[in-house]
Amino acid sequence: xxxxxxxxxxxxxxxxTLASDPDTLIxxxxxxxxxxVFRVTDKLQEKHGLTxxxxxxxxxxxxxxAAIGMGAYGLRPVVEIQFAxxxxxxxxxxxxxxxxxxxxxxxxxxxxxxxRSPYGGGxxxxxxxxxxxxxxxxHITGLKTVIPSNPYDAKGxxxxxxxxxxxxxxxxxxxxxxxxxxxxxxxxxxxxAGHKDAEVPEGHYTVPLGxxxxxxxxxxxxxxxxxxxxxxxxSAIEESGLDAELIDLRSIVPLDIDTIVASVKKTGRxxxxxxxxxFSGFGAELSALIQExxxxxxxxxxxxxxxxxxxxxxxxxxxYFPGPARIIRALNSAMEN
Amino acid sequence: xxxxxRLQLYxxxxxxxxxxxxxxxxxxxxxxxxxxxxxxxGCEADMRDMPFSLVRVLDEGGHAVGPWxxxxxxxxxxxxxxxxxxxxxxxxxxxxxxxxxxxxxxMKSTGEEAIGAAxxxxxxxxxxxxxTYRVLSWLMARDYPLINLVNQLFSNEKDxxxxxxxxxxxxxxxxxxxxxxxxxxSRFGHAVGWAMASAYRNDDKIALGYVGEGTTAEGDFHEALxxxxxxxxxxxxxxxxxxxxxxxxxxxxxxxxxxFAAKAIGYGIPGLRVDGNDFLAVCAxxxxxxxxxxxxxxxxxxxxxxxxAAGHSTSDxxxxxxxxxxxVHWPLGDPIVRLKTHLITIGEWDEARHDALxxxxxxxINAAVRExxxxxxxxxxKPPVAEMFEGVFKEPxxxxxxxxxxLGI
Numbered sequence: 039x040x041x042x043x044x045x046x047x048x049x050x051x052x053x054x055t056l057a058s059d060p061d062t063l064i065x066x067x068x069x070x071x072x073x074x075v076f077r078v079t080d081k082l083q084e085k086h087g088l089t090x091x092x093x094x095x096x097x098x099x100x101x102x103x104a105a106i107g108m109g110a111y112g113l114r115p116v117v118e119i120q121f122a123x124x125x126x127x128x129x130x131x132x133x134x135x136x137x138x139x140x141x142x143x144x145x146x147x148x149x150x151x152x153x154r155s156p157y158g159g160g161x162x163x164x165x166x167x168x169x170x171x172x173x174x175x176x177h178i179t180g181l182k183t184v185i186p187s188n189p190y191d192a193k194g195x196x197x198x199x200x201x202x203x204x205x206x207x208x209x210x211x212x213x214x215x216x217x218x219x220x221x222x223x224x225x226x227x228x229x230x231a232g233h234k235d236a237e238v239p240e241g242h243y244t245v246p247l248g249x250x251x252x253x254x255x256x257x258x259x260x261x262x263x264x265x266x267x268x269x270x271x272x273s274a275i276e277e278s279g280l281d282a283e284l285i286d287l288r289s290i291v292p293l294d295i296d297t298i299v300a301s302v303k304k305t306g307r308x309x310x311x312x313x314x315x316x317f318s319g320f321g322a323e324l325s326a327l328i329q330e331x332x333x334x335x336x337x338x339x340x341x342x343x344x345x346x347x348x349x350x351x352x353x354x355x356x357x358y359f360p361g362p363a364r365i366i367r368a369l370n371s372a373m374e375n
Numbered sequence: 376x377x378x379x380x381r382l383q384l385y386x387x388x389x390x391x392x393x394x395x396x397x398x399x400x401x402x403x404x405x406x407x408x409x410x411x412x413x414x415x416x417g418c419e420a421d422m423r424d425m426p427f428s429l430v431r432v433l434d435e436g437g438h439a440v441g442p443w444x445x446x447x448x449x450x451x452x453x454x455x456x457x458x459x460x461x462x463x464x465x466x467x468x469x470x471x472x473x474x475x476x477x478x479x480x481x482m483k484s485t486g487e488e489a490i491g492a493a494x495x496x497x498x499x500x501x502x503x504x505x506x507t508y509r510v511l512s513w514l515m516a517r518d519y520p521l522i523n524l525v526n527q528l529f530s531n532e533k534d535x536x537x538x539x540x541x542x543x544x545x546x547x548x549x550x551x552x553x554x555x556x557x558x559x560x561s562r563f564g565h566a567v568g569w570a571m572a573s574a575y576r577n578d579d580k581i582a583l584g585y586v587g588e589g590t591t592a593e594g595d596f597h598e599a600l601x602x603x604x605x606x607x608x609x610x611x612x613x614x615x616x617x618x619x620x621x622x623x624x625x626x627x628x629x630x631x632x633x634x635f636a637a638k639a640i641g642y643g644i645p646g647l648r649v650d651g652n653d654f655l656a657v658c659a660x661x662x663x664x665x666x667x668x669x670x671x672x673x674x675x676x677x678x679x680x681x682x683x684a685a686g687h688s689t690s691d692x693x694x695x696x697x698x699x700x701x702x703v704h705w706p707l708g709d710p711i712v713r714l715k716t717h718l719i720t721i722g723e724w725d726e727a728r729h730d731a732l733x734x735x736x737x738x739x740i741n742a743a744v745r746e747x748x749x750x751x752x753x754x755x756x757k758p759p760v761a762e763m764f765e766g767v768f769k770e771p772x773x774x775x776x777x778x779x780x781x782l783g784i
Contacts, residue, residue: 108575146554292773
């Protein structure tokens, strides 16, 4: 075991994969010599060689297209899109090509690629360094979408994503790269040091895709969150004094529907929390699924605490970000009914 | 300060519309054999004249002339002729079957048969082509079973793509033919990535990518060429310039005084412009680019100058936007007639053998169609509906399992 922050855990996952699988290679903007703008690929080129981890032109569509071709050949590419906000030039490649290749070719070709991308807000990133685009991938048949919330899961989920034969969009909450964030920007920054999920095994392990984690067991209300919001929700639950059950989805697709349904049937109440804007956000799908499956167990309307339906603003960061106060209000509202 | 001139938006127009006389004025067709053949291992900077010429081998008399005349055997040429003729006859037959409602859709490659056929025969079995929907002759040259094509076009129980894909959008991995999609250009970069992977593995395989001239306007074209140039990807990247993108003439994709091959110059790779109706010129250019790729010198962009003699698809009527007789006046002729003439000129073919081959291929196609019809045409037969739910992921997740049950399967 070693204590790692999320960047180190991701770097370690990539290091282990490069060492064990010669078919794995990494490329993206600034990932090679420089080691990535967030240091996730630091020293990988030096250690594994120029062809294993290299710099790419500023061309998101070109990066994903090349990765799909490599996958068709038999490699297992791991590519980086510098910010999830900039994945859209590659959206056609992900939606029309990577996600459909196995289906449309009758299984002759497939796209075993992993697309890593920092996402989410809380860093004064403004409109194009803060977005949470998971819902636009969740809607695409054939794509898997994974979001870790701590160093242990980040490493295990990333190795599992790379080893998966389906295309995986791996969104990394950059607000918690260096330490957990409980949604209280006025308080001192925390690091991962001392956090139980920052203890990371040094060797190979996986965290299975499609399995949620119960971060905090509870009996009164179920809270669904992922990424940074797991920590924000946990902090809100503690302040509320409620015995809430917090579920970290970890995978958006495949979704661990069984864990969610079992929890809501137990508690009868549910609050969904995500940074992405509300309308047609992933919370809408969660809410619909729960309503369909737990209707007779529900004691209150399902609550959604989300980003507002506006572009991600700069000056209004903490008015936009769904912080603990808004989550507590939603929890109390769920309990009133 | 001088008076400013009022600006005017320029919209290009083709030289002739329906009812107007065919006009190919300004189209410069060099004599066969007149264009130089640079050393394929030479420096790209010394080849920047090539995109503005037109490589041609077959002269008016059917002789192979000049430095590009390839060293190919009469057997290979006869195979090429067979593949082209088979493509033409198959296209005509399936076009008629679409009109009879036996398939929902069809696209002919009439006039462009030389390109896929020659390239298929010049490249190795392990090489991979990333086709457009108009490269059927690649599969014909590799003896892809006709019955697979027919079953795919009928979307019947034996459709190799299990009824999931629109007719013509084939996939044939074992024949070096990558999965087609309706999205234009989105696989051009896959060819480059595939080629990069071959180089990464220190393999000896090369990739062949195709786009039509209309699709060069897509961002994917630029992205693919950027990657091809930067990483010296061992790929042959082809633009089939058949003059028409549905109803849109080539001048809407590229300014008139340049060429599609010339786009290569900006990406630092050689650009060749080749008579796409000249089977031997296609062979020679492909051989040249393959030699360069195999020597680790990277990609070549080849513009095949040709003409889309038929409509865009069964949903299109070209007489609505171009002169009805434009195809017959195309100055580069018909690729099948030109290769046939060459083979006769060199004493390796004759009219009787040609007629016999036509009859033989016609019967093969009719037999495949009969076999496919026995399985079922569109709507008369289909793969098990369970196939609709397979292949979304490697293993189905709970959603498709549940939805399959909802449909009672």
